[in-house]
Amino acid sequence: MAGLTTVKIKSLVKAAMPGMTGDGKGLYFQVSKTGGMSWIYRYKIDGKTRYMGLGAFPTVSLAAAREAAEDARRGIARGIDPLNARAADRESRRKAASDNEARKVTFMAAADDYRQRHGRAWSEKWYRGWWRKLELHAFPLAGAMPVGEIDTDAVLKILTPIWSSKTRTADEVRGQIELILDAAKALGWRHGDNPARWRGHLVNLLDNQEKKKARKRVHHAAMDWSGVPSLMSQLAEISSRDAYAARLLILTGARSHMIRLATWDEFDLDMRVWSLTAERMKMKVEFKIPLADEVVVFLAELKKKADTDFLFPGRGASGAMHANAIRNLLHQLGYEDITRHGFRSSFRDWAAESTDFPREICEMSLAHDERTQTESAYSRTDYFEKRRNLMSAWAKFATGGSNVTKLNIRCEI
Numbered sequence: 001m002a003g004l005t006t007v008k009i010k011s012l013v014k015a016a017m018p019g020m021t022g023d024g025k026g027l028y029f030q031v032s033k034t035g036g037m038s039w040i041y042r043y044k045i046d047g048k049t050r051y052m053g054l055g056a057f058p059t060v061s062l063a064a065a066r067e068a069a070e071d072a073r074r075g076i077a078r079g080i081d082p083l084n085a086r087a088a089d090r091e092s093r094r095k096a097a098s099d100n101e102a103r104k105v106t107f108m109a110a111a112d113d114y115r116q117r118h119g120r121a122w123s124e125k126w127y128r129g130w131w132r133k134l135e136l137h138a139f140p141l142a143g144a145m146p147v148g149e150i151d152t153d154a155v156l157k158i159l160t161p162i163w164s165s166k167t168r169t170a171d172e173v174r175g176q177i178e179l180i181l182d183a184a185k186a187l188g189w190r191h192g193d194n195p196a197r198w199r200g201h202l203v204n205l206l207d208n209q210e211k212k213k214a215r216k217r218v219h220h221a222a223m224d225w226s227g228v229p230s231l232m233s234q235l236a237e238i239s240s241r242d243a244y245a246a247r248l249l250i251l252t253g254a255r256s257h258m259i260r261l262a263t264w265d266e267f268d269l270d271m272r273v274w275s276l277t278a279e280r281m282k283m284k285v286e287f288k289i290p291l292a293d294e295v296v297v298f299l300a301e302l303k304k305k306a307d308t309d310f311l312f313p314g315r316g317a318s319g320a321m322h323a324n325a326i327r328n329l330l331h332q333l334g335y336e337d338i339t340r341h342g343f344r345s346s347f348r349d350w351a352a353e354s355t356d357f358p359r360e361i362c363e364m365s366l367a368h369d370e371r372t373q374t375e376s377a378y379s380r381t382d383y384f385e386k387r388r389n390l391m392s393a394w395a396k397f398a399t400g401g402s403n404v405t406k407l408n409i410r411c412e413i
Helices: 006-015 062-077 082-102 107-123 124-137 152-163 167-187 209-213 224-236 241-252 256-260 294-305 325-332 343-354 361-366 371-376 382-396
Strands: 019-024 026-031 037-047 048-056 273-276 287-288
Touching: 006 294, 019 062, 026 062, 037 294, 048 062, 048 082, 048 124, 048 224, 048 382, 062 082, 062 371, 082 107, 082 382, 107 124, 124 167, 124 343, 152 167, 224 343, 224 361, 241 256, 241 294, 241 382, 256 325, 343 361, 343 382
Parallel strands: none
Antiparallel strands: 019 026, 026 037, 037 048, 273 287
């Protein structure tokens, strides 16, 4: 077959008739149905015919197309499929470009990206504290490093100086780094294993005994349950929203942040239930709290005064009451040696000593589901009605006056 010439190609361009005209050895000049013109190389490998585009005409000249076709033929002679080889080359160049972009992403930028993606579900206090720990301990040593270059040495440089003196904080920072690096890998900013992983890695390099000691449960200072009625009597005489918040905190066994950010649409006073979404719960599982009659009464009083979505509004940016409002009120009343969280312990001790409600009911009342994964798969109840009986008994005790010290309460099955 005679090869193509410049004159022949000009005539094909002028005619613009769709089709393929051969130059020989598998090279073709193609005119598409839409009038586009390009070079095609047709070849067989492993018994299959394949077509490989070599570029548009006139950007790619006849001489350049012939050279490209010859390169492809040489590869085929060595058993290399030119289309596969080109795809691999493109992927390699794409990866190189991606790696080059990843090198521009610093550890601090990756941490900020993680915070932006996940921080909307965090409390304001947690949001600030999470970043502050990194500012103090991680960013000075690794903040400007490309996140893809954070290795075991870099992690150890961050953790080693504080592992013995601030072990709990150091382990929290380690956990933060692990999460950030996992997210960075998912985004293509780094590759390989996570150097902040504890099991099978850092456990071999840092003192595990220090971590075990630091991770022992810290108990919050709590009021003896026998003193709760006296405090509740004092709070009932105060008409401030902070006092209402403290009463709700004590009578529901809720955590302080649940009280602080409570909104009226979570409460059904007719059904006597407080419904919290998974996002509002520490364990990220939705939860319903039964409301005792005593709680419904004072919430109904509070609702008459409501002028915002929050039960306990404040003047800050969040619109909710100040995080320390209840604590400050307790201090003003002379209770400086107890904590807000400690009232959960007061309730739990009272339930253990003054009632015969089963342990699982008492724990579930504090949103502690201690069932194993297998047990939870078959027993999906949240013991709501039994918890209602328990919380009603707690409310009767707590609001019964300072002279009430013990109730013989039976679990009603």
